[in-house]
Amino acid sequence: MVVEPTSVASGFSRSGARIPVAGSRSAPRARNGTHTAQSSPVVVRVAGLAVTLLYGALVVWLYAAQPQTVAQVTGGLTSSVGAYRVDPQATEDALAFFRRDAFPESRAAFERADPAHQDARTQFYVAYSYYRQGWGRVYNDDTLFRKGLEAVDLAISLAPGHRLVVDDAMLGMQTADELRAELERGVTREASDFNPFKVFRPRK
Amino acid sequence: MTAVREAFVLPVMFLTVVLLGGVRIGQTIRLMPPPLIALVLAMLLLGILVRSGALAPDRLMSPERSALENLSGVMVLGTLFGASAQIFNLLTPEYGLLHVAFGVFFFVQLATTLAGVTGRQNVLRSLLVLFGSAFVLRFIVLEALYAPDSGLVKRVLTAVLQGASLGTIEYQPNAPATGYAAFATIAIFMTGLVLLPSSSRRSHHHPALREAPPRGELLLLAIALTGSAFTQAATTGEAPTQSAAVVHTDRAV
Numbered sequence: 001m002v003v004e005p006t007s008v009a010s011g012f013s014r015s016g017a018r019i020p021v022a023g024s025r026s027a028p029r030a031r032n033g034t035h036t037a038q039s040s041p042v043v044v045r046v047a048g049l050a051v052t053l054l055y056g057a058l059v060v061w062l063y064a065a066q067p068q069t070v071a072q073v074t075g076g077l078t079s080s081v082g083a084y085r086v087d088p089q090a091t092e093d094a095l096a097f098f099r100r101d102a103f104p105e106s107r108a109a110f111e112r113a114d115p116a117h118q119d120a121r122t123q124f125y126v127a128y129s130y131y132r133q134g135w136g137r138v139y140n141d142d143t144l145f146r147k148g149l150e151a152v153d154l155a156i157s158l159a160p161g162h163r164l165v166v167d168d169a170m171l172g173m174q175t176a177d178e179l180r181a182e183l184e185r186g187v188t189r190e191a192s193d194f195n196p197f198k199v200f201r202p203r204k
Numbered sequence: 205m206t207a208v209r210e211a212f213v214l215p216v217m218f219l220t221v222v223l224l225g226g227v228r229i230g231q232t233i234r235l236m237p238p239p240l241i242a243l244v245l246a247m248l249l250l251g252i253l254v255r256s257g258a259l260a261p262d263r264l265m266s267p268e269r270s271a272l273e274n275l276s277g278v279m280v281l282g283t284l285f286g287a288s289a290q291i292f293n294l295l296t297p298e299y300g301l302l303h304v305a306f307g308v309f310f311f312v313q314l315a316t317t318l319a320g321v322t323g324r325q326n327v328l329r330s331l332l333v334l335f336g337s338a339f340v341l342r343f344i345v346l347e348a349l350y351a352p353d354s355g356l357v358k359r360v361l362t363a364v365l366q367g368a369s370l371g372t373i374e375y376q377p378n379a380p381a382t383g384y385a386a387f388a389t390i391a392i393f394m395t396g397l398v399l400l401p402s403s404s405r406r407s408h409h410h411p412a413l414r415e416a417p418p419r420g421e422l423l424l425l426a427i428a429l430t431g432s433a434f435t436q437a438a439t440t441g442e443a444p445t446q447s448a449a450v451v452h453t454d455r456a457v
Contacts, residue, residue, distance in 0.1 A: 045276050055215075
């Protein structure tokens with residue numbers, strides 16, 4: 001470090017930085033002979049840099065992830081360190097509702113199981129519940145299908161490598177790609193919508 | 205400036221402003237990144253702070269400081285820039301004609317401040333008035349006007365405004381919590397500006413204006429000028445009003 005000309009009376013260097021003056025309050029105190037005069041500001045600055053970088057990274061992450069609830073903030077943080085877990089009991093309840101075609105109830109239970117929306121499999125089931133609830137023999141509910149699209153997009157973004165396969169025999173579509181394509185077909189207006197034989201198509 | 209203030213207090217304060225500056229609390233919480241105009245205004249604000257002496261960059265970065273100290277200074281400057289951008293983001297409506305109007309208002313006001321206001325205290329006072337006025341306009345007047353549960357007269361007024369402006373005036377009201385968060389954000393930002401390392405020079409006025417001449421010299425000057433005025437009046441027969449005015453002007457300077 002460059003030694004600057006300083007006034008002992010003022011305790012300030014030419015550049016304006018405060019120079020510790022012996023006996024002054026800001027002078028680092030020697031403890032057991034291990035505390036040098038230079039170490040304290042260096043430690044403070046290194047710690048300050050670390051805190052600033054961590055805080056800055058948190059702010060950038062928050063703006064990128066756009067969490068909308070406190071649960072999503074905490075869930076996102078725990079998920080980033082691999083510590084996020086869904087509630088198994090709530091998941092069991094949700095699947096039971098789902099199999100009984102009680103879709104709003106199943107979504108409520110899925111919300112309880114995955115409040116931070118960080119689990120790809122849970123979000124896949126949420127999207128599937130929107131599909132099954134919105135599916136109609138004559139026409140589909142566009143609002144529910146759009147919500148299903150949002151949920152399946154989230155599931156795909158959360159899945160490792162954006163590939164999601166759910167091994168469930170009672171589902172007609174076991175991959176997120178199939179479900180997404182089906183939901184997209186549902187909200188798209190095309191000539192085949194007027195095909196009268198469409199009423200015989202099965203719900204997947 | 206102490207190392208603690210430079211390394212901890214200022215960056216943490218400004219990062220808090222960066223975080224809170226984009227928070228919009230409604231039915232959901234949104235985090236709005238700053239638009240481009242906010243970055244331009246932030247650069248202008250930094251220029252004003254440096255020019256007025258409210259911020260002395262050489263006390264944060266200079267060849268006389270060590271690498272670690274300079275890195276610490278870079279952090280302060282970087283977070284100050286981010287916080288400045290977010291303050292303008294916070295106080296500017298997000299969409300439509302109001303966004304443009306507020307942007308132009310800030311630009312003109314900052315340009316005026318840059319051109320005309322000198323001295324640390326004056327600039328800080330000017331900024332406080334600017335941000336305070338914008339806060340009142342944005343979070344009290346506009347929020348009250350566009351509140352979802354507003355009365356019939358307000359709804360008619362906003363409908364007329366929207367119709368007259370061909371739909372360009374649009375505003376999305378926020379929950380009251382946004383206003384409280386905004387108030388805290390502005391308070392933190394202004395505190396941060398006060399804590400910044402300022403220039404050692406007291407003012408950037410002309411040297412002749414900066415320091416008042418000694419009273420003895422002024423007295424001698426006044427006597428000499430008054431004497432010459434009376435001498436001139438005695439020769440021309442006019443009252444010495446103009447010369448006396450000159451003396452007053454000089455003293456005022």
